[in-house]
Amino acid sequence: MDYIAGTSGGLSPDLMVGLGRFRHQVFVEMLGWQLDARSEGLELDQFDRPDTVYVIARNESGAVTGSARLLPTTRPYLLGDVFPQLLHDQPVPESPAVWELSRFAAVDFTAAKTSALPQYSSPVAVGLLRAAMRVAAERGAERLITVSPLGIERLLRRAGFHAHRAAPPIIVDGHPLFAALIELDGSMVAHTPQVSPDIAAT
């Protein structure tokens, strides 16, 4: 497993297409999210900008098996623009110390049995989250904020992350969602996998 990080300008076009296809497979085809697809079979939205930072997991054969999207809260981001109600009238974070994690998934479609449900519990997911934490910390983040299904809170804590809710959960389309804060503890970030730039893009 290797982890690659960069903005769209620093990732190869092939990897960006692979990322968009992976996200479409996970979020549209598996989870049934009603998302606008800019291109057929590719899941990208208005938060996929030139300054968006991606962290991508690939397996030994080079297939994308995980994705994470990092956005600074000093610019438009998913929670602030689409789900501010999750903070129940509290001000949405706007700080270089808080980055948003979104479109997080770890699914190996080449494996015999796949499920998107244990998003934060599989070894790949834990490694990917740690890689995302490291990448965010290198950019000045002290904590991540993320819109998540409520069950993720339990999985994060079970995996040893310092995560807690920012406000009460709400039901969206029949599913409880909440705003989770994940602290970038120094010890946690220190034990993260190496994250490389995309050498194919150079």
Place this chain on the structure above:
Amino acid sequence: MHASTEGYLRMTLKEVLSLRFTHLFSGLDESCDSDRCGSRTTITGYTEWLAGNPPITIGWDWMVTAQRWVRVGSPRSNVLLVDPTERSYSRATSEAVLGTIVDTIAWQEQARCAVYNRYA
């Protein structure tokens, strides 16, 4: 009570004890992600409660065993308890104390009714 940069609401025990928590929603575990999953005759779920403004949220897992609804594990909350001098307790201590507080709430019947109405 005051908000912290980490997103916690820091409250003293006295402040938390003065709150009146109301039921928000409850549900069954939807995924087989726990060690308990697959155990025969075990029903598990979660319940969410709310109080105050800014909103204080607290939720915990439960299981039904021998026809009794019991809390499982520590509650999850946006509250971090502080002592009267506003020094924070550890997260583990805070959650343990919050657990003893939620155990004084008669949550079982409301959770049971909510689950029944949601899934029946």
